[in-house]
Amino acid sequence: MTSKPHQLNTYIQGQGFPILCLHGHPGSGSSMSVFTQNLSQRFKTVSPDLRGYGKSRFQGNFVMQDHLIDLEALLDRLEIEKCLILGWSLGGILAMELALKLPERVTGLILIATAARPRGSHPPVSLQDNLFTAIASIINQIQPSWQWNIDNFGKKSLYRYLVQQHTSDTYRYLASDAMSAFLQTSPAAHSALNNALKAGYNRLEALEHIQVPCLMLAGSEDRHITAASSLETAQHLKNCQWQCYPNTAHLFPWEIPQQMNRDIETWLAAHPQVIK
Numbered sequence: 001m002t003s004k005p006h007q008l009n010t011y012i013q014g015q016g017f018p019i020l021c022l023h024g025h026p027g028s029g030s031s032m033s034v035f036t037q038n039l040s041q042r043f044k045t046v047s048p049d050l051r052g053y054g055k056s057r058f059q060g061n062f063v064m065q066d067h068l069i070d071l072e073a074l075l076d077r078l079e080i081e082k083c084l085i086l087g088w089s090l091g092g093i094l095a096m097e098l099a100l101k102l103p104e105r106v107t108g109l110i111l112i113a114t115a116a117r118p119r120g121s122h123p124p125v126s127l128q129d130n131l132f133t134a135i136a137s138i139i140n141q142i143q144p145s146w147q148w149n150i151d152n153f154g155k156k157s158l159y160r161y162l163v164q165q166h167t168s169d170t171y172r173y174l175a176s177d178a179m180s181a182f183l184q185t186s187p188a189a190h191s192a193l194n195n196a197l198k199a200g201y202n203r204l205e206a207l208e209h210i211q212v213p214c215l216m217l218a219g220s221e222d223r224h225i226t227a228a229s230s231l232e233t234a235q236h237l238k239n240c241q242w243q244c245y246p247n248t249a250h251l252f253p254w255e256i257p258q259q260m261n262r263d264i265e266t267w268l269a270a271h272p273q274v275i276k
Contacts, residue, residue: 003066005073008048009055014040017275018080021047024089025193026185028054031177034253035086038261048074052189061188064196067094068101084274086110089225090193099210108274109214110264113222113250115229116203122161122223132157137179144175161223164247165255173254207236213271214240217260219248241267
């Protein structure tokens with residue numbers, strides 16, 4: 001049975017060639033601001049809250065394929081015939097799936113901390129991990145980037161696996177974009193992703209059908225989707241540039257935003273066909 005499209009809450013900025021920006025899990029369209037603030041100066045950025053995330057509330061359960069139905073309907077509603085897709089983590093997986101489903105509408109892919117056969121190396125999570133993460137997050141919401149909180153709770157919490165550079169700027173992003181996205185991620189969204197991973201999600205063999213230019217960016221110390229699994233995906237794509245940043249993890253866009261955005265701009269300049 002085919003799911004009906006769910007209308008997605010969407011953040012649109014700028015004018016010009018459209019770039020569809022897809023967030024990860026947990027996440028929201030607004031958490032893509034680290035990309036859209038820069039890209040919207042020259043392009044039209046379209047950042048939806050996926051089904052079950054952010055303000056795209058949804059009653060009942062769903063499966064990962066439903067995201068593709070929603071996103072195709074979004075492109076139709078906005079009358080977007082062609083677009084470049086930027087996807088972070090889960091968003092990168094959906095970006096590749098859309099390129100396979102709608103090859104005539106996707107001009108290129110910018111893939112952030114993602115993989116077509118995602119593999120993690122995250123250690124077991126302890127009660128103290130969860131407790132320190134909760135404390136660090138709450139304090140960081142009240143007083144963002146407080147060094148005492150970073151040193152005493154942040155570096156001892158699960159944030160130590162999500163970032164490697166515990167800077168004040170990184171924690172400002174965590175305060176402004178991460179906490180609200182986490183709280184607005186529905187149980188159904190958790191379930192849809194977990195079910196896909198338990199089923200052994202692996203789309204490596206299908207990647208040969210993606211012909212458009214791709215850019216794959218990864219963090220060397222990513223424990224959620226390892227750099228090795230991102231590299232494996234890049235090697236299966238026919239036209240993919242690979243960049244791995246040292247001393248960064250899964251949230252590297254919030255660790256090195258200036259360098260990352262410069263590298264994206266350099267890739268765009270080298271591949272003008274993806275923005276035409």
